[in-house]
Amino acid sequence: MANEQGINVAVVGATGAVGEQILATLEAKDFPISKIKLLSSKRSAGKEMTFKGETVTIEEAVPEAFENVQLALFSAGGGVSKQLAPEAVKRGALVVDNTSAYRMDPEVPLVVPEVNEEDIKKHQGIIANPNCSTIQMVVALEPVRKKLGLNKVIVSTYQAVSGAGLDAVEEMQQQSRDILDGKEVTPKVLPVSGDERHFQIAYNAVPQIDKFEENGYTFEEMKMINETKKIMHDERLQVAATCVRLPVETGHSESVYIETDQPAESVAAMKQLIAEGDGITLQDDPSNQVYPLAVDSVGLPDVFVGRIRQDLDTENGYHLWVVSDNLVKGAAYNSVQIAERALAYGLLK
Amino acid sequence: MANEQGINVAVVGATGAVGEQILATLEAKDFPISKIKLLSSKRSAGKEMTFKGETVTIEEAVPEAFENVQLALFSAGGGVSKQLAPEAVKRGALVVDNTSAYRMDPEVPLVVPEVNEEDIKKHQGIIANPNCSTIQMVVALEPVRKKLGLNKVIVSTYQAVSGAGLDAVEEMQQQSRDILDGKEVTPKVLPVSGDERHFQIAYNAVPQIDKFEENGYTFEEMKMINETKKIMHDERLQVAATCVRLPVETGHSESVYIETDQPAESVAAMKQLIAEGDGITLQDDPSNQVYPLAVDSVGLPDVFVGRIRQDLDTENGYHLWVVSDNLVKGAAYNSVQIAERALAYGLLK
Incomplete structure (x- = not known):
């Protein structure tokens, strides 16, 4: 549940090229975040990154990591999304997935806000971010x-x-x-x-x-x-x-x-x-x-x-x-835009 | 007039990227040459280049340089072709021009031998080589x-x-x-x-x-x-x-x-x-x-x-x-191919 300061956000694949851009975009847009979780493979877990001037320790992306997360931004490859996005959804998170794993799934909206932002409302837990090109x-x-x-x-x-x-x-x-x-x-x-x-x-x-x-x-x-x-x-x-x-x-x-x-x-x-x-x-x-x-x-x-x-x-x-x-409109920026519109539609709670 | 060993050839713009490729192609194809003239701007005149193992001194491209030339291959920019191609033609040479100066002239055939080699026969002194692309x-x-x-x-x-x-x-x-x-x-x-x-x-x-x-x-x-x-x-x-x-x-x-x-x-x-x-x-x-x-x-x-x-x-x-x-099929090679077909049609004499 979002507290009055904002919502709990998880970024999966935080150490990758797109993950870094997602963090920069959340900062630049001053997205209302209560708590941020940076998730990655076991290999990067324990490392530290900075978000809004504060040090955040990277955690391993496991199903339990999504407890109390309202928004999960995935950008760690299709395999990770296939395995963990349903786990995040099961725990109540809205997933914005930046891989090709769910894009053509008829039950998953594929959204570019300038074109079809209304499709966000049809989500069943996962919204897909299209290919950059x-x-x-x-x-x-x-x-x-x-x-x-x-x-x-x-x-x-x-x-x-x-x-x-x-x-x-x-x-x-x-x-x-x-x-x-x-x-x-x-x-x-x-x-x-x-x-x-x-x-x-x-x-x-x-x-x-x-x-x-x-x-x-x-x-x-x-x-x-x-x-x-x-x-x-x-x-x-x-x-x-x-x-x-x-x-x-x-x-x-x-x-x-x-x-x-x-x-x-x-x-x-x-x-x-x-x-x-x-x-x-x-x-x-x-x-x-x-x-x-x-x-x-x-x-x-x-x-x-x-x-x-x-x-x-x-x-x-x-x-x-x-x-x-x-990396920006083609990936990170569009993902964060989707999250912003979902928030405006009251879909993040 | 071609002697029994071959014909007299002038290469205009011999020191440029395409000019060098033209010389290499004439050598590689063993084009039947009696005498070769390398022509360029006044700045490069007097320098030496090698053709078929022999040293050739570069001459300035002036109208008189085309006396006794049967084939002139131009690749020194549209301005040079505009000025000197008619002088070469006037002296009896067939000009193959690798600039855009004459390409769209309705009286000048524009030739890619694999496509329209018969157009060579309609020449009135100049044949144009198309743009590389x-x-x-x-x-x-x-x-x-x-x-x-x-x-x-x-x-x-x-x-x-x-x-x-x-x-x-x-x-x-x-x-x-x-x-x-x-x-x-x-x-x-x-x-x-x-x-x-x-x-x-x-x-x-x-x-x-x-x-x-x-x-x-x-x-x-x-x-x-x-x-x-x-x-x-x-x-x-x-x-x-x-x-x-x-x-x-x-x-x-x-x-x-x-x-x-x-x-x-x-x-x-x-x-x-x-x-x-x-x-x-x-x-x-x-x-x-x-x-x-x-x-x-x-x-x-x-x-x-x-x-x-x-x-x-x-x-x-x-x-x-x-x-x-x-530089090869897009320029030099196509120009020499045109010359070869003109020779085969008996148009170089």
Whole structure:
């Protein structure tokens, strides 16, 4: 039960790249917390982290750790979520899960607050946070969908290595240095640490994120396709994706082609429509070379949109360039936003 | 007039990145040369280069330098081509021009031999070599167009810095090192050396190649759109492009979506069709993580195609990943191929 100062919050996977961002976001937003629990694997238990100036000792994530927790933010891999999220729910917590474990479960809402915050109310204990590359795209497209209707989406991504974890960032940095020094490199992490073969990421573009499915698409591509339809509540929306990993540390970029039900009155009207969308910052002034860049997005919660232009052959076709920090809006920030809205709906008690 | 040992060849811009590749390609292909002239700006005149083991002194590119030249390969910027290509033609040379100066001139054939080599015969002195990003795409799509018909192309590019010259390569390398060392960087070359603003290319993705046009597209994007239609002789072909510069030294990658007139019998049939295309090497085996990579393409004349898959909503829609060395097939190799075919047609005398 929440006391008058706030609620009891558990962060599972507190020591990871997203976990750290979740703590920073809870602090920055001054989320009303009575007590915070930092949970992790046995290996990190006993270590200390700082939250709001106070030292917090990390505890092992076991079922009992969720006693008296009202909100549990999970970001420790799908396996941990599968095992422990039901335990947290059983003890009365609302779980916001940042893994792919429950995203496509029909009983679990998949939420980007700018698009479908009402879905939060349908939760049965777990709310899923979508994939990073999906989140920024649906935020950018929602004002278009709402006003003009959306038919078709074809996206090619330019994804940062931090989406694959801290090991991937270190591998990219070490490879970059070794190649500049003329040394041989032996890739060990990317494109997918759990897959058979590994390829150079420095000074390269690798068209594989996550493992391949039977149909020739990667799991990352299928996530973008399926999650977009689920979040937008439109099974007939046509979505196609090609997901590519780049030697960029943080900040995913996306080249997005869309077809709307009706065309906008003009490209200027389309820009205006997108600029007014929730969570979006328009950066679109080609004559002054203004467009979104991955390195400029780092640390910011906005989704940046630019290079908006009409297709030269299709009246209702448009091209956009969408950029956001994959660790912030793509993960931690969206999770905390979900928690804030749940709190506002009176769902955290 | 060609003597019995071969023809007299001039290479204009011999000291540039593409010029060097042209000389290497002429050597590797053992192109039948009687005498070679290396031409450049006044600044480099008098320097020496080696061709087929012999020392050649670089001469200044002036109109008189083209006396007795049968073939002139230009790669020294659009301004030089505008000024000197007509002088070479006037003196009886066939010009193969690797700049954008004449590409859209209706009297100048724009040729990728795997696609439209017959156009060589229509030349009136000048044959243009297309833009690098166009060449690899049309090579990959030609077998599809010929067999199934082609309706629509939407491409997002992942382009290497060597396409912007040696200064751009050096800027990327220095920036990469400085950022790893925690130093500030001051971009001066990319995205476009002649444009107002410059942005960090290391660990970034920059959605601008060449300057912006009035319609919001860059000149590079308009080149891909217009050149593809001209090479494929199809003004009704719908082409859209988003061109992006990456921190990759050499090797352009492209995420291409196409719609054909008729669907292929199966994805396997589509792969087979592309594998049999001229100049193409298929690298497509997702279950073994086999797909084209920019770093693997360096120095090779092939266009590598992989990740071929059917769109999940559109029966005649397909996605492909197309990679090639932008300095080889994208520039030097294609120019020398044009010269070879012109020779075979008896057009060099």
